[in-house]
Amino acid sequence: MLTLFHSPGTCSLGIHCLLEEVGAPYELRLVDVTKGQQHSPDFVAVNPKSKVPALNREQGGLLTEWPAIATFLALTHPESHLLPSDPEGVARALESVDYVVASLHMQGFTRIFKPDHFSPNEADHPAIREKGRQIFEKGLASFDEKLGAHAYLGGDQPTIADFALFYIEFWRVMRMKIELPANLAGHFARMKQRPAVARALSQEGFA
Numbered sequence: 065m066l067t068l069f070h071s072p073g074t075c076s077l078g079i080h081c082l083l084e085e086v087g088a089p090y091e092l093r094l095v096d097v098t099k100g101q102q103h104s105p106d107f108v109a110v111n112p113k114s115k116v117p118a119l120n121r122e123q124g125g126l127l128t129e130w131p132a133i134a135t136f137l138a139l140t141h142p143e144s145h146l147l148p149s150d151p152e153g154v155a156r157a158l159e160s161v162d163y164v165v166a167s168l169h170m171q172g173f174t175r176i177f178k179p180d181h182f183s184p185n186e187a188d189h190p191a192i193r194e195k196g197r198q199i200f201e202k203g204l205a206s207f208d209e210k211l212g213a214h215a216y217l218g219g220d221q222p223t224i225a226d227f228a229l230f231y232i233e234f235w236r237v238m239r240m241k242i243e244l245p246a247n248l249a250g251h252f253a254r255m256k257q258r259p260a261v262a263r264a265l266s267q268e269g270f271a
Contacts, residue, residue, distance in 0.1 A: 066090040067120040069110065071097040072268040073238065075169060076117035078231040079133050080268065082224065084260035086141035092267070131161050134224040146224050153218060160210075160217055160225035163203060168232050172200035204236070208245040215254060222255070230255045238270070 070076035083090045095101045095116050102114045111118040119127045127133050138146035148154050175196025179189035216222040233252040236242055255261050265271055
């Protein structure tokens with residue numbers, strides 16, 4: 065049995081959706097980051113990094129970091145086709161995942177909502193937030209162009225990259241209350257219509 069340590073509506077939502085997509089038996093363990101539970105002694109004992117998602121695999125131990133968890137789920141459930149079969153396709157999927165997590169999320173979104181992570185001086189925060197918005201908007205525009213008329217980033221079949229993009233789209237719509245560009249809006253709608261994603265959203269209270 066897999067155990068996902070998660071906090072509703074955070075980036076762990078993407079991993080939650082992937083667990084539903086692959087059909088693996090799992091249980092959820094709530095770590096409410098809005099209450100700082102990621103820093104609680106109990107969770108730090110599980111994951112010293114103090115962040116979600118974290119996936120306990122019993123025999124395999126704890127696995128952390130979004131790209132690593134998503135790749136593990138894809139490789140251990142090849143029937144779900146969450147990674148392409150060719151080297152170029154795999155590289156492109158991982159390229160998109162890394163751009164979402166390392167740039168749009170960590171450098172863009174975090175600057176917007178947590179500028180104190182980049183400077184303790186409040187006078188710097190407006191400029192930090194603006195830089196974050198620029199990074200976030202540039203990334204969204206890039207993905208909107210990449211999608212074009214395709215249903216998913218790699219074509220007709222979603223990969224782990226689409227589940228990474230989904231949590232960013234979710235933040236844009238649900239947290240920032242800003243509409244997505246047309247191609248991303250279509251992608252977001254298609255992802256929400258997937259039964260696995262709908263189940264995860266319902267379980268996290270976003271149905």
